[in-house]
């Protein structure tokens with residue numbers, strides 16, 4: 001038996017599957033695909049899996065991970081195909097690979113890349129992109145950050161590794177690298193900042209898409 | 223379904239958004255341009271409740287198995303979602319296409335309980351569809367209802383175009399075939415209704431006039447335009463060859479019963495006199511062990527579910543249960559699937575089986591005793607003695623179980639305080655039985671006695687009986703609380719307001735539809751949910767419509783009264799129900815169908831075949 005990792009995307013309808021529900025979805029999909037996986041012992045055996053860095057409900061993402069234990073000598077060559085044939089809409093597996101020597105540890109994840117879409121139903125207002133660029137270029141962007149230990153005032157810039165904006169017809173997309181894991185910063189704070197600092201440009205809606213995760217040296221994590 | 227920007231914007235703000243987006247494994251998506259009939263399988267309650275309903279799953283599979291037919295699921299959004307949808311101008315939509323339900327040809331509602339009736343109106347309204355049948359002029363958006371409450375369809379009569387009475391599998395296909403013909407040939411809605419009422423088991427309420435006596439009771443129900451005088455329910459005679467879905471929609475979010483299910487048999491041999499299902503699912507028909515194993519395997523294989531349950535009204539009465547259980551358990555163990563067996567009786571075989579099946583959950587053992595004394599159990603024909611119960615408890619306690627739940631009803635016909643004294647005694651006896659038999663006194667025992675209010679249901683032997691008034695019920699509860707004072711016994715009782723409303727609509731006539739409409743207009747919905755139920759709004763609604771709810775709920779009806787549902791057949795004859803009522807007043811039990819046929823009449827619906835489980 002060895003540890004294996006599945007990299008998958010969670011988009012469209014599946015963006016609304018909560019973390020706990022996602023575990024069930026994956027377990028059932030694995031059962032449908034008859035993959036050789038390890039079940040927990042005991043009275044209520046179930047497929048053992050663990051989901052790294054769960055996405056907030058409503059976010060989509062394309063660099064997500066589930067770890068499990070494979071009981072065969074190697075991962076079946078058609079495992080990805082078999083799984084994708086039985087997935088709910090919006091969940092799709094990209095690769096499954098063994099974690100030699102335990103693989104990269106989930107706790108090594110330090111950054112996430114997000115695509116934030118700010119929607120403007122009447123078209124992107126003139127001046128917004130410049131104003132936003134100016135805003136995010138400031139050295140100090142204080143916000144009240146909520147965590148399990150309560151609220152704390154922090155400087156967003158300490159959590160950000162760059163941001164670029166791209167304007168479309170009725171939306172602006174921001175690509176940004178933000179702290180993840182222990183140093184997590186929700187991309188929603190960027191939207192909040194716009195609402196606070198640039199209320200004249202308040203977008204009609206915002207969506208969040210998780211693109212990539214990195215370690216502390218900004219190497220892609222997989 | 224494709225999620226619109228508008229919808230995506232509100233989803234993050236509502237509780238459990240996964241229930242509003244579809245896309246689950248097993249959901250069926252077809253090309254809307256390649257079907258000629260679009261059907262909405264509507265369940266007038268939340269996703270979690272509706273997705274747990276086996277009947278809807280069967281019909282969903284059946285309809286989608288037809289070429290050219292696309293069946294979608296529609297549920298009532300929870301109030302937070304409804305508010306957001308109304309504010310954003312998003313109509314109620316089918317979970318497969320995301321299209322407004324107003325684009326669907328037929329909307330089929332499942333009627334599981336009376337307290338979901340307002341949700342039907344609310345769902346239609348959310349879809350931008352007029353709630354009154356008379357205001358829906360075209361063939362499109364035809365509203366059809368089926369399910370247990372269709373055995374008294376009258377409170378919904380003005381809202382519904384047609385009811386399907388009884389087993390849906392066959393009548394549904396005949397119904398949609400005629401609809402497709404109507405659509406193709408451009409019939410008017412009237413033309414269609416006048417034709418469809420001749421399909422056996424279809425009731426078109428607009429083709430019947432109801433007249434009333436001075437005292438408010440029904441005088442006569444008169445068919446017009448050639449509609450049949452009596453609509454007998456439909457049954458599927460051969461369950462082995464009946465359609466059964468080989469796949470289930472597997473929800474991506476938690477629901478009430480999240481597991482695979484197979485149905486053992488239809489009908490119940492017991493004939494408890496308060497039980498509507500027991501009298502309306504007859505005659506008795508079963509599936510063979512081979513069929514069940516094949517269907518269980520198919521459903522598990524396709525769904526990936528980790529649990530399967532056997533569904534029936536009385537699982538212990540399935541004659542080949544030992545054989546089935548053995549084979550199923552072998553199969554389940556090899557797949558690491560757990561088996562759950564609801565509706566078992568208090569006999570030793572069932573307990574042994576339960577022990578084999580639920581190795582882990584030694585906590586919960588439930589018995590539906592229904593009444594506290596033998597006399598009252600004879601009145602209601604609940605074939606269970608104190609001795610049976612104590613034997614079962616002895617066995618269970620010896621085996622280490624330490625949690626027993628007992629279900630009782632309050633307000634049963636002929637009930638007195640003496641019956642409650644005996645109920646308390648029974649609980650004491652069970653507590654004592656635990657003391658004598660448990661291997662581990664230190665762990666303690668939990669005995670819970672829950673009492674709910676009896677609701678007289680149409681098409682049962684107790685359809686003539688009055689529900690006790692709120693005042694009487696309060697007295698009964700107060701008395702029970704004084705006698706149910708045994709250590710280790712917790713007594714719980716249900717609030718009576720919802721039972722009162724249930725009683726009104728269970729045996730209501732067409733006039734109660736006004737109150738339903740008025741209550742809904744004043745904001746009543748999700749009445750089955752405590753946090754939404756507003757009793758006073760309902761009382762106001764009855765008052766505004768000049769209706770006395772007590773007339774429907776609390777009146778002892780004479781044996782010769784014409785009932786609003788007398789023209790709807792449930793298989794069991796009214797003569798049999800009357801006989802059963804008379805026996806009940808003599809506290810005379812009627813043997814189970816497994817011993818002898820009581821002549822309920824339902825077997826006449828089967829051609830050349832007898833009742834069997």
Ligand code: SF4
Pocket residue numbers: 489491504505506815818819820821822823824825826833
């Ligand atoms: S016909 Fe006889 S055996 Fe069949 S359900 Fe009725 S009473 Fe029972």
